[in-house]
Amino acid sequence: MQTDSSFTFVLFGGTGDLSMRKILPALFEAHRAGGMLADSGKIVAVARHVADRGEYLQWVDEHVKPHASKNGVDEAAWTSFLARIELVKIDLGNPEDFAQLRDAIQDMPGIRVFYLATGPSLFVPICHALAAVGLNHNARIVLEKPLGYDLKSSNAINDAVGEIFAEEQIYRIDHYLGKEPVQNLLALRFGNALFEPLWRREWVESIQITIAEELGVEARGDFYDNTGALRDMVQNHLLQLLAIVAMEPPHSMDSDSVRDEKLRVLRALKPIDPHEIGKVAVRGQYHSGVIRGNAVPAYATEHGVKPDSSTETFVALKVEIENWRWAGVPFFLRTGKRLADRVAEIVVNFRAVPHSALGASALRAGANRLVIRLQPNETIRLYCLAKQPGEGMNLASVYLDLAFDRFFREAQMEAYQRLLLDVINGRLALFVRRDEQEAAWRWVEPILNEWKASTKLPKPYAAGTWGPAAASAMLAQHGTCWLEEEN
Incomplete structure (x- = not known):
């Protein structure tokens, strides 16, 4: 499953449990395998409670590395993986902060993937804030479950996200x-x-x-x-x-x-x-x-x-x-x-x-x-x-x-590795x-x-x-x- 698809992978909830246990380990495995991720691809973590990129990489080293490989982590591959990672500090509750995210990634190559590893209450505000700064074009958005509490609330989220992203841009993930x-x-x-x-x-x-x-x-x-x-x-x-x-x-x-x-x-x-x-x-x-x-x-x-x-x-x-x-x-x-x-x-x-x-x-x-x-x-x-x-x-x-x-x-x-590669390569099946x-x-x-x-x-x-x-x-x-x- 090799790819030349360049990408910018923006991870909302960059210090959360899902990011540490599943998403970043899956991206590392794809990186370590060679050829699955384009060399130019970048990972941009969006977080609020870390001081700078250096502190975030220390956090990743401590919390992601134990989950990163069943057979141990190759240090050279790990070091080159960390080089892909950038940090943008913004408050998800403040739409004006998203201009900082736009400025940080506007010159990064390829398709933009926005992975919402957050609570569902933030899905719609994040999508509106992305659209307000023009980041809903040339983009794909990944929504984690649960998507709503019932049919009515699920439709409300889908309606709101659908006003900003086309259905073919929306990836509702089910890792099974x-x-x-x-x-x-x-x-x-x-x-x-x-x-x-x-x-x-x-x-x-x-x-x-x-x-x-x-x-x-x-x-x-x-x-x-x-x-x-x-x-x-x-x-x-x-x-x-x-x-x-x-x-x-x-x-x-x-x-x-x-x-x-x-x-x-x-x-x-x-x-x-x-x-x-x-x-x-x-x-x-x-x-x-x-x-x-x-x-x-x-x-x-x-x-x-x-x-x-x-x-x-x-x-x-x-x-x-x-x-x-x-x-x-x-x-x-x-x-x-x-x-x-x-x-x-x-x-x-x-x-x-x-x-x-x-x-x-x-x-x-x-x-x-x-x-x-x-x-x-x-x-x-x-x-x-x-x-x-x-x-x-x-x-x-x-x-x-x-x-x-x-x-x-x-x-x-692993399931998340396959699904993340499918998002990057535009496969919706x-x-x-x-x-x-x-x-x-x-x-x-x-x-x-x-x-x-x-x-x-x-x-x-x-x-x-x-x-x-x-x-x-x-x-x-x-x-x-x-x-x-x-x-």
Whole structure:
């Protein structure tokens, strides 16, 4: 993925946690690899609470370097990377300060990328201030989630940003779409005749998509208590992964072809009947518990959280898609904090054979399954049955492993690295289009409204478990279980 595209990458929130842990490390990896970033490309950090460039580079050295490379940092590459970085000190709340940013970057080469690693309340003021000093031309703008609190607020942000930047200039980022196994899912489906004929209701029994976290709300209690898991994870990450899994083959891999097909999936989601929410949606909130031998507090006692909070930290949903390919196939979505493990995966359960000439063991669970693991270890495994060595026809579950490191010498690219390179090079396919976002909010809102009006509290679950028992009961009604319960 080499490029000659010259660029000026302006990073708002240059001292923030996201910039330190994800954005700058991703840019360093692209720099270190050689050829991915044009030599003339510049990184301009916008920050307020550092004295000068020297102090900022010390901050980067201290806070970014630990995240910059899994195999250690090459000092020569690190030094040359730091040489790309400039600092502009401005107050984001003062539009007049943006003239200083304009003056600092006006002679820098190439496309301008404005990455808003800030709270969403600053998105619109920053865009207005950029336009006021003429910086909305020859530019791309990257918006982090959450983009709004509901459909109305999301539309308000999109309307305001859309008055300043054209839709093709706006990159709404969802880093799960940049993960290597998600890209390989597209390759498996649309590049091989083996899978596509099976990717439909006749052969797929159910699909599970899980994003589980061991961490709690950490220092984000104030934010999270006004957001909750449904807004924070389901409306964006989980529904985007569902759309990728369920989409029809696009005409090509250009940005609009891919996003058109995802949009069709989101618009085909069966609306949630408010009277049926108790059957198809489970919300939970973690209580105190033990994770890896360490006692952790209850959500309601976390800093910034209201003691009587009814905010959900866990969501499990049964979702249906009303189209010919997927009619009748349940999609089970799940996400939560303080769960038993940190894992993100997609599990495609194929139907059992209609008649087994090999005995009951050929109908056993654990076979006829594709597992796409997104984190922590990115793998794709196809589970099937094979005969065990020895006498008799005894079957065991085995798997075929797509081990990337055995076939490709190149290291797997981190999600943020891929997505930032796509922004610099003007590739929109892995970013969320406005109509996709609106369709997701429109589907989620009835659940949000019903939970807001309900007097029922989220179901409790102990930290370090897999969530409320009701989430398992929901799957049991369909004759299945979550993947970890099978083991």
